[in-house]
Amino acid sequence: MKRxxxxxxxxxxxQVLAALAREPLPGTEVLLVTPFARQMYSxxxxxxxxxxxxxxxxxxxxxxxxxxxGVRLSEGRMxxxxxxxxxxxxxxxxxxxxxxxxxxxxxxxGRDAIPGAREHALFLRPVEHFVRLFDALLARARTxxxxxxVVGAGAGGVEIVLALAWRLQREGSAARVSLVAGSDxxxxxxxxxxxxxxxxxxxxxxxxxxxxxxxxxxxxxLTLSNGTRVACDVPLLAVGTSAPPWLQxxxxxxxxxxxxxxxxxxxxxxxxxxxxxxxxxxxxxAPHPKSGVYAVRAGPPLALNLRRALAGGELQPxxxxxxxLYLLSTGRRHAVASWGPWAAAGPWVWWWKDRIDRGFIRRYxxxx
Numbered sequence: 430m431k432r433x434x435x436x437x438x439x440x441x442x443x444q445v446l447a448a449l450a451r452e453p454l455p456g457t458e459v460l461l462v463t464p465f466a467r468q469m470y471s472x473x474x475x476x477x478x479x480x481x482x483x484x485x486x487x488x489x490x491x492x493x494x495x496x497x498x499g500v501r502l503s504e505g506r507m508x509x510x511x512x513x514x515x516x517x518x519x520x521x522x523x524x525x526x527x528x529x530x531x532x533x534x535x536x537x538x539g540r541d542a543i544p545g546a547r548e549h550a551l552f553l554r555p556v557e558h559f560v561r562l563f564d565a566l567l568a569r570a571r572t573x574x575x576x577x578x579v580v581g582a583g584a585g586g587v588e589i590v591l592a593l594a595w596r597l598q599r600e601g602s603a604a605r606v607s608l609v610a611g612s613d614x615x616x617x618x619x620x621x622x623x624x625x626x627x628x629x630x631x632x633x634x635x636x637x638x639x640x641x642x643x644x645x646x647x648x649x650x651l652t653l654s655n656g657t658r659v660a661c662d663v664p665l666l667a668v669g670t671s672a673p674p675w676l677q678x679x680x681x682x683x684x685x686x687x688x689x690x691x692x693x694x695x696x697x698x699x700x701x702x703x704x705x706x707x708x709x710x711x712x713x714x715a716p717h718p719k720s721g722v723y724a725v726r727a728g729p730p731l732a733l734n735l736r737r738a739l740a741g742g743e744l745q746p747x748x749x750x751x752x753x754l755y756l757l758s759t760g761r762r763h764a765v766a767s768w769g770p771w772a773a774a775g776p777w778v779w780w781w782k783d784r785i786d787r788g789f790i791r792r793y794x795x796x797x
Contacts, residue, residue, distance in 0.1 A: 431739060434517060434527035435500070436507050437541055438463035438491050441706035443759050444728025445490075445531070445791050447737065449498035457739055460521065461495050461528075462720070464506040469556040470795075472721055473786045474760045477560075479592035480724030481783075482601065484560065489793045495796075506780045507534060510679035512700045522751040524733055529738055531731065532689060532705040536670035536719065543580070543668070547647035553589065566663055567596070573602040575596075576660040578651060580643045582610035582617070584720075586590070587627060588758050595633040595760030605789045607637040607659065609651065615639065623757070624773035630759040648680030670708065670719070693746035695731050702738070706731045715749055722753045725789075756782035 435442050438581040448461065467495035473487040495502040499568065509518030510530075517525045518653035538554045542548040551566065553559050569575060577597075579590035586608065594606045608615065608631065614636065615631065616624045631638055641653035643664070651661045672684050672687035682690040682699035689705040690698040690713045697703040698713060714754065717723055756778060764778040790796070 431528040431637065432526065433457055433529045433531065433735060433739065434525055435461040435634070436463075436517060436532050437709070438465065438468050439533035439535050439707045439708075439709075440468075440724035441728040441731050442531065442533040442650060443468060443491075444487055444492065445533075445732040446498045446724070447498060447563070447793060448729065448732035448736075449500060450494070453499045453735075454472070454736060454739060459498070459500040460500045460525065461491070461500050462505045462517070462525065463491060463502070464504065464508065464555070465557045466491055466502070466504055466658070467557075469560055469792060470554055470786070474553075474560075475592040476786070478563065478589060478595050478596060479758070479760055481762065485796055486787075487790065487795075491789060491796045493500060493794050505699065507601045507673070509675050510681070512680040512703055515702065518734070522761075525602060525724060528702065529735065530703045531735055532703070533707045533724070533731075534673060534707050534709050536671050536708045537750060538668065538670050542671075543643055543666070545594075546664075546666060549646045549648055552666045553585065555688070562660065569663075570597055570601060571601045574605070575661075575662045576605050576607070576663045577663050577665065578607040578609055578639075578659065579665045580609040580651075581667035581669070582608055582615040582638075583667065584616065584755065584757055587615050587631075589665065589667055590636055591627075591630055591634060591760035592758065594636050598634065606635075607639055607661070609639050609643045611639065611642045612640055614638065617766060619755075620770045620772060622637045623755075623767040626765050626772070626774040627757065627759065630763070634760055636778035638691045645753065660743075673709065673787040676709075684713060686711070693748070694734050694744040695727065696734070696738075696744070702734060705729060714751060717749050718753075720753070720755075722755070724747055727749065737793055756785070 476482045494613045505519040508520045590608045645652040648692045688711040691710045706727040708719040734744045757765045762779045765774040782796040
């Protein structure tokens with residue numbers, strides 16, 4: 430019997446599980462290995478921080494999905510891969526052999542990218558860890574006049590800082606909130622039509638935007654790139670992610686940043702029995718930003734090609750969309766829609782985003 434190893438419970442693999450539930454794979458043992466038995470949907474995390482959702486409303490329960498698909502789920506974290514021998518090593522020492530491998534483990538946040546971050550910062554990834562620690566932060570902020578800072582001003586960092594500022598003000602907290610945004614400011618790379626309503630939201634919620642990067646973190650303060658020291662009781666890190674370090678010794682072809690290099694069929698460029706999707710992979714033939722939107726879209730073609738690879742059939746190429754829709758929440762029940770240079774903002778955009786997000790959760794067995 431062949432074994433398909435699904436490593437990671439990310440957006441693409443959730444859809445693979447749903448496809449297997451509709452049509453099981455004959456003569457194949459399918460094993461899903463994931464560090465957590467649930468997927469915390471990152472698209473709804475800012476809404477949870479803002480208090481718009483309960484924790485159970487932003488969760489996809491993987492065990493029920495796996496059971497429906499006839500897939501065995503095992504909690505574990507990958508720490509090694511030998512692509513030539515077709516063996517994956519888990520943190521608990523287990524070694525899993527496979528005939529076909531699919532990677533959807535996501536990226537990691539480097540704990541040592543900023544000196545002192547490992548000791549003093551609260552990281553947004555893994556999302557599961559952040560969720561477990563956030564309630565303690567909120568409890569402190571209700572009783573102490575904390576100085577809080579979100580480090581990183583991409584879409585994720587901006588949504589989190591706005592959600593945090595909204596939640597704290599709504600609850601009457603005296604906490605002060607800053608955004609360490611770098612010289613390019615919030616949402617660098619987005620069109621001005623997107624950035625303008627976001628900047629207005631930051632101003633309305635009295636978020637201090639610091640036009641520098643973070644050079645070091647110590648207990649109670651940040652040191653910025655210009656040498657300025659800023660009071661900070663809790664830094665929340667939303668900095669860029671990197672490839673899992675265990676990929677370096679895997680034997681798989683990697684891109685310049687260490688992510689799995691894949692082609693049109695989502696197969697590894699070097700090992701055709703290995704597939705990868707989501708943020709752990711880079712389409713070298715069709716580069717695109719790493720975001721959940723692209724991971725979700727890659728799920729159905731990944732499921733199809735895994736099925737065809739096991740059956741010895743012809744694989745189908747998949748072309749990612751050239752442009753994608755972003756829906757960015759701004760703290761309150763208000764959001765900004767972005768499609769290339771086009772943008773729109775208002776409560777109706779939040780309603781649209783909320784409808785899409787809740788639908789996604791419910792589709793895979795959640796209770797949104």
